[in-house]
Amino acid sequence: MKSYLAAAVQMTSLPNLQKNLIQAEELIDLAVRRGAELIALPENFSFLGDEQEKLTQAEAIARESEKFLKTMAQRFQVTLLGGGFPVPVGNGKVYNTALLIDPSGAELARYEKVHLFDVNVPDGNTYQESGTVLAGVRLPPVYPSKELGNLGLSVCYDVRFPELYRHLAQMGAEVLFVPAAFTAFTGKDHWQVLLQARAIENTCYVLAPAQTGRHYAMRQTHGHAMIIDPWGMVLADAGDEPGVAIAAIEPSRLEQVRRQMPSLQHRVFI
Numbered sequence: 001m002k003s004y005l006a007a008a009v010q011m012t013s014l015p016n017l018q019k020n021l022i023q024a025e026e027l028i029d030l031a032v033r034r035g036a037e038l039i040a041l042p043e044n045f046s047f048l049g050d051e052q053e054k055l056t057q058a059e060a061i062a063r064e065s066e067k068f069l070k071t072m073a074q075r076f077q078v079t080l081l082g083g084g085f086p087v088p089v090g091n092g093k094v095y096n097t098a099l100l101i102d103p104s105g106a107e108l109a110r111y112e113k114v115h116l117f118d119v120n121v122p123d124g125n126t127y128q129e130s131g132t133v134l135a136g137v138r139l140p141p142v143y144p145s146k147e148l149g150n151l152g153l154s155v156c157y158d159v160r161f162p163e164l165y166r167h168l169a170q171m172g173a174e175v176l177f178v179p180a181a182f183t184a185f186t187g188k189d190h191w192q193v194l195l196q197a198r199a200i201e202n203t204c205y206v207l208a209p210a211q212t213g214r215h216y217a218m219r220q221t222h223g224h225a226m227i228i229d230p231w232g233m234v235l236a237d238a239g240d241e242p243g244v245a246i247a248a249i250e251p252s253r254l255e256q257v258r259r260q261m262p263s264l265q266h267r268v269f270i
């Protein structure tokens with residue numbers, strides 16, 4: 001693993017595939033110009049809208065999202081995470097899928113979100129993700145990159161389930177992706193705390209791209225895409241406007257924290 005810059009992208013995605021891909025491309029371009037070699041896009045980067053509309057357009061969203069990720073990774077010669085987009089399953093539902101692509105455009109890892117957000121948030125919204133999404137049944141993968149470190153996948157609401165990240169840590173993860181579309185209501189109290197906890201307890205970097213602002217109807221997300229180091233320090237925070245949070249991923253820092261706080265070696269249960 002080498003030292004390199006990583007970027008967590010922050011977007012305001014809309015119910016408009018083409019507009020979202022243009023916004024994502026601009027932000028990838030910005031991250032590349034700032035030197036990022038690993039770039040992560042948030043959950044719902046290519047479409048954030050009404051659930052039924054998402055289902056109707058799912059074929060096109062899946063096809064265009066995958067094509068976009070491969071084209072961008074190749075064009076900019078970066079490793080790119082698409083933090084979550086619908087991929088039709090065949091029974092009228094979709095998997096909420098995160099996809100990791102290498103600079104040659106090849107697929108490195110794929111994860112289908114297992115924890116679905118079926119929550120009545122007291123902000124006027126009821127979220128029933130399982131109405132359109134089928135829960136994944138496989139534990140998330142860790143992709144062992146020689147240059148970028150061991151990269152563990154997850155999506156959004158997963159961040160509330162520490163056992164998933166323990167699994168990733170056990171598989172050797174050094175960088176944890178948490179691409180999200182956190183609600184503004186829960187995000188203000190929980191987002192950063194949860195991310196710091198996952199970083200500290202697993203002594204891993206956390207790369208958390210996010211959605212921000214108003215998307216459609218009452219849907220409002222928290223923003224604060226961030227990068228956290230294995231000690232739990234926030235290295236970069238994108239605030240609440242679209243943009244990028246960029247920070248250095250340093251193997252020496254990872255090693256130092258794991259020497260100072262060897263808690264992963266003191267596990268008793270898992």
Ligand SMILES: O=C(O)CNC(=O)[C@H](CS)NC(=O)CCC(=O)C(=O)O
Pocket residue numbers: 043044048049117127128129156157160181182183186187190219220221
């Ligand atoms: O907001 C939207 O419309 C889009 N959001 C999403 O697609 C997903 C599934 S509904 N959101 C989350 O998982 C939020 C989790 C969360 O906010 C928490 O755990 O508090």
